[in-house]
Amino acid sequence: MNKIHVNTSVNGDNLEFLCDPRETLLDALRDRLNLTGAKEGCGTGDCGACSVTLDDRLVCSCLVLGVEAEGKSIGTVEGIAEGENLHPLQQKFIEHAALQCGICTPGILVATKALLEKNPDPTETEVRYWLAGNLCRCTGYDKIIKAVMDTARDLREAS
Amino acid sequence: MEYHKPGSFEEATELANKNAGIIRFLAGGTDVLVQLRSDIITPDVLIDMKYINGVKDIIENDDEWQIGVAVSGAEMSEHEKLAQEWPGIIEAMDLIGSTQVQGRATLAGNLCNGSPAADSVPSLIAAAAQVSITGPKGVRKINVEDVPIGPGKTSLKKGEVLSAIHLPKRTNNQGDAYLRFIPRTEMDIAVVGCAVSLEIKNEIIIKARVSLGAVAPTALLLENAAEKIIGSKLENKALEHLAEEASKACNPINDKRGTIEFRTHVAGVLAKRTAKIAYDRARENK
Ligand SMILES: Cc1cc2nc3c(=O)[nH]c(=O)nc-3n(C[C@H](O)[C@H](O)[C@H](O)COP(=O)(O)OP(=O)(O)OC[C@H]3O[C@@H](n4cnc5c(N)ncnc54)[C@H](O)[C@@H]3O)c2cc1C
Ligand code: FES
Ligand code: FES
Numbered sequence: 001m002n003k004i005h006v007n008t009s010v011n012g013d014n015l016e017f018l019c020d021p022r023e024t025l026l027d028a029l030r031d032r033l034n035l036t037g038a039k040e041g042c043g044t045g046d047c048g049a050c051s052v053t054l055d056d057r058l059v060c061s062c063l064v065l066g067v068e069a070e071g072k073s074i075g076t077v078e079g080i081a082e083g084e085n086l087h088p089l090q091q092k093f094i095e096h097a098a099l100q101c102g103i104c105t106p107g108i109l110v111a112t113k114a115l116l117e118k119n120p121d122p123t124e125t126e127v128r129y130w131l132a133g134n135l136c137r138c139t140g141y142d143k144i145i146k147a148v149m150d151t152a153r154d155l156r157e158a159s
Numbered sequence: 160m161e162y163h164k165p166g167s168f169e170e171a172t173e174l175a176n177k178n179a180g181i182i183r184f185l186a187g188g189t190d191v192l193v194q195l196r197s198d199i200i201t202p203d204v205l206i207d208m209k210y211i212n213g214v215k216d217i218i219e220n221d222d223e224w225q226i227g228v229a230v231s232g233a234e235m236s237e238h239e240k241l242a243q244e245w246p247g248i249i250e251a252m253d254l255i256g257s258t259q260v261q262g263r264a265t266l267a268g269n270l271c272n273g274s275p276a277a278d279s280v281p282s283l284i285a286a287a288a289q290v291s292i293t294g295p296k297g298v299r300k301i302n303v304e305d306v307p308i309g310p311g312k313t314s315l316k317k318g319e320v321l322s323a324i325h326l327p328k329r330t331n332n333q334g335d336a337y338l339r340f341i342p343r344t345e346m347d348i349a350v351v352g353c354a355v356s357l358e359i360k361n362e363i364i365i366k367a368r369v370s371l372g373a374v375a376p377t378a379l380l381l382e383n384a385a386e387k388i389i390g391s392k393l394e395n396k397a398l399e400h401l402a403e404e405a406s407k408a409c410n411p412i413n414d415k416r417g418t419i420e421f422r423t424h425v426a427g428v429l430a431k432r433t434a435k436i437a438y439d440r441a442r443e444n445k
Contacts, residue, residue: 021162022160022201044193044197045260046346057233060260063188063193064263065162068188111258129345130258132258132346133256133260
């Protein structure tokens with residue numbers, strides 16, 4: 001099987017990798033680029049654990065081929081904190097204990113960051129609908145929603 | 160699996176025509192990748208449509224909207240003018256999957272995947288939408304209702320690709336709507352989907368198209384049901400007749416999401432509710 005050479009940008013870094021055309025972006029990130037933040041829950045677009053941004057659009061990386069990353073800019077959970085400084089969403093998730101096992105957390109952080117960039121003042125209903133494709137088996141969602149609403153409030157006050 | 164990125168529809172057609180084996184086109188990939196990953200279908204040749212010029216464009220002409228075959232649902236809902244003219248199509252597209260899926264899923268993929276429960280298809284049929292198909296013999300234009308011919312099957316011939324979706328421009332006094340029934344509030348497959356598009360004059364319906372999804376091997380255009388509301392102000396009697404015709408047209412499957420009896424009943428209920436929303440939108444749309 002011929003491998004394809006892909007040039008892409010991940011969290012602002014220009015990177016390249018070789019991949020089989022059947023390989024997903026999720027596999028390329030995890031196995032070729034050693035970025036294991038994005039998780040595989042289902043592999044079929046249902047759980048959102050693999051959420052990343054592709055040219056600023058929230059997508060499931062399990063439903064994107066590695067070769068489709070050519071020339072694109074990808075954002076993963078690894079790019080959310082700035083060095084040692086956690087992103088406000090990450091801080092609030094800890095404060096509100098919005099995670100238990102943590103498998104869903106990278107996807108939820110990427111998804112909610114994308115939401116707040118698009119809509120800094122979402123209602124609780126809007127947050128819940130936005131996150132309908134991010135499943136969590138542990139928290140019961142309530143703490144996640146509270147952490148997101150709290151972050152949004154803080155970010156609005158700060159700006 | 161070979162992966163190709165043609166730069167034109169002609170090139171895509173040629174690739175599809177000359178290659179043997181299983182051929183798939185890649186738009187948003189939300190069906191293609193699920194099938195690939197679950198070993199249902201591994202294409203021999205995968206043709207990525209996203210590098211063709213104009214496939215990401217939504218173009219407004221004097222007499223029609225032209226939507227590119229790689230425009231995602233999210234891009235459609237963000238287009239204010241399109242969303243205002245065709246709220247029914249936008250609400251159907253918005254129902255597809257999660258935020259993540261909507262960032263990728265396209266009308267072209269929803270239609271060509273051939274699922275009888277595809278949400279956008281009834282809304283396109285009610286809208287009298289057409290598609291351009293580019294093939295070895297050139298370009299032809301057909302109605303959306305003539306694309307699906309059975310579960311997973313379309314009328315596209317070897318080497319043919321969808322090259323654009325055409326929606327009529329809206330005039331005043333028109334409205335459309337789409338409703339679906341699912342067992343939960345998000346992320347599920349339609350048990351029944353219903354779309355209505357209509358035009359009124361002095362509050363009387365003068366034109367209507369009604370379409371149902373998920374109740375037969377393909378989405379249905381219900382001419383008899385539409386006739387029951389044309390000439391009416393959508394009074395209760397007209398609504399009852401509409402519901403009867405909608406239920407009569409059903410030929411559904413029995414599965415865990417709904418029995419035949421349930422789907423047949425819900426089709427009637429949804430037809431009434433959808434018609435009312437479309438009618439109210441037409442009245443507001445002066
Ligand atoms: C989690 C999840 C939830 C979903 N929920 C829904 C839902 O609620 N309702 C619903 O209707 N669907 C749903 N889907 C299915 C899917 O998202 C839709 O059918 C979507 O519109 C497919 O579009 P796409 O661009 O991703 O298609 P792709 O996967 O790229 O292609 C689908 C098919 O269309 C063909 N094709 C694509 N472009 C062309 C072209 N230009 N010419 C000819 N053939 C072409 C391909 O060969 C393939 O067979 C869901 C999927 C997932 C993963
Ligand atoms: S792993 Fe991608 S959505 Fe579940
Ligand atoms: S914290 Fe375990 S799945 Fe969400």
